[in-house]
Amino acid sequence: MYALADCNNFFVSCERVFRPDLEGKPVVVLSGNDGCVVSRSNEAKALGITMGAPLYQIKALVEKDGVVCFSSNFSLYGDLSDRVMSILRQHTSRFEQYSIDECFFNIDHVPAEQQKAYCEKLVKAIRQGVGIPVSMGIASSKTLAKVASKYAKKYPGYHGVCEIRTEEQRIKALTAFEIGDVWGIGRRAKAKLTAAGVTTALQFADRSADFAQNMLHKPGLLTWQELRGQDVIDITELPMKQSITTSRTFATAITEQSLLEEQIANFCAHCARQLRTQKSVAQQLYVYAHTSAFRTDIDQHYLSELVTLPVATANSQELITFALTALRRAYRPGALYKKAGVVLLKIIPEAAVVPDLFDVKDRDKDKRLQRVLDHIDDRHGKRSIIFGSQMTSGKQVYKTEHKSPLYTTDLRDIITIHAK
């Protein structure tokens, strides 16, 4: 049996941990540049605020009903996520962190009749220890566990945990479950299934295997099996990221080449740091920048360059150099770049690097320098030391008007909070 733990309204709940006065009030967390709503409290949902709604479109509602807005604060969310996950990880031998706020874990070491009570205890422990409300679903497959967790979230009577154990429970749960809400069924699949007369999870599960296969191919067949209780999507303890991205939308479009270069250098450094954290190196680097797709009044332009590195690396300086060279090749003067990003690809373990016979770089020396730079950042805070290319102008290109303090991760903010 699997349990799925899912944090309720996660980003909003993180903000509330340090602002208990906001309990019971409508709260939302916004995306970059305070653009869209990415997390909503139940009160905000009740007001009709939809996921992904642009802030400017719901401005009136926000003001009228006193909705509290936060800019996203990922250092805070990441830190609280780590605390939740570390509690759950201790309670199982097989564990998969599926996203920042969700994880699957196997509970076969607990006797069947005690599994629900066991999970209820975990929900309480996390609420008390970290301050985050969690819902859990229990079932024989991951897809059914997801279904169960949605019921746990919806009905307070479950006390945070819902299980699908018997055939009766399975049928009852799937009968009332919309097909589009099933894990793995997206917009396209929903439209196809609806056209074929399938609108609930049970209707889908009751069709033939051939129907699922022909309609939705391999992923659809897996979902079909899982809804029937078969465990076919195994827990994967993700060892290493296969790609690492850093991208941002700018508050106002960038035209200046030097300013765009500065952003790309920062994206590179950020990606490279993550690469080193998982002790891996990248063999390819992808750089892109483009105009706003929402604007019909300007020429659209999409710049992209894929660079294959001569020797796989995680060195910030080296990656920045390759990225900026590529950017200079493709940069178009006058274009209104609204978004840009860097992607590291073909990631392999550090130990698997094949040296280049004609390499002129002293890679050991570079590595030692990089280690010192990382150490300085760890000790004194992010961006304590950066490359010149990361800050040529010092211009502010993002907007975050509602950011909460870094309650848990930044010493300067922590001191300020305590002083208050």
Added chain:
DNA sequence: TCTGGGGTCCTAGGACCC
């Protein structure tokens, strides 16, 4: 005026091989 960011997996089709 203002519209996020970061991932994974699968598939079709092209390139290439004998």
Added chain:
DNA sequence: TCTGGGGTCCTAGGACCC
């Protein structure tokens, strides 16, 4: 005029997830 068959590997793009 007529021009095979069967593989593998790689990549781009689509679909999906949070």
